[in-house]
Amino acid sequence: MASGFSEIELNKIRILFLFLAQKLAGESGLQVAAAIISNGNLTEDEIAKITGLPIADVRNIIGTFKSEGLIFSIKERDPDTGWTVNYWSTDPLVIYRVFKNRLKQAIYNLSKLAELLEREEIYVCEECGYKTLSDEAEKHNYRCPVCGGDLRKQDELPDFRELVKELKKAYTEFEL
Ligand SMILES: [Zn+2]
CATH class of the missing domain: 3.30.40 (Herpes Virus-1)
Structure with a gap:
């Protein structure tokens, strides 16, 4: 989460993200949000591994966050497999706007x-x-x-x- 926000503002925004995540998707939502905040770009599989949640739950939560505009995906091509990989990420400005x-x-x-x-x-x-x-x-x-x-x-x-x-x-x- 890099931007022109100060460290205090960034902390406020991180807390907002966790707050909204919990409101939207309960404890599991909180875990997914925390994983995205502390690790940055993550695939759904990676989120499932970090949180220990079933992949279906992770997909549901990601879908909820996405429809609320809290996260966005970055597509990258895996050079080894040639597959397109979806990384989920967020940005302080994005969270800030949703909350406002x-x-x-x-x-x-x-x-x-x-x-x-x-x-x-x-x-x-x-x-x-x-x-x-x-x-x-x-x-x-x-x-x-x-x-x-x-x-x-x-x-x-x-x-x-x-x-x-x-x-x-x-x-x-x-x-x-
Ligand atoms: Zn009555």
């Missing part, structure tokens, strides 16, 4: 939710936890459409505006 986009999306979704909660009241079924907005609750005569329990107005709502503020702060702090 995800954070941006989360901020957008939460902002929308915060706006909605400012306008609307939420009703919750006391029996099964079904949640709905006031219009719907009224339409159902304040009875749960799932189980018939009482729909009660939810007074204590999480403060999403605070969360959005914090996420926006995190977003700007990641301005590398």
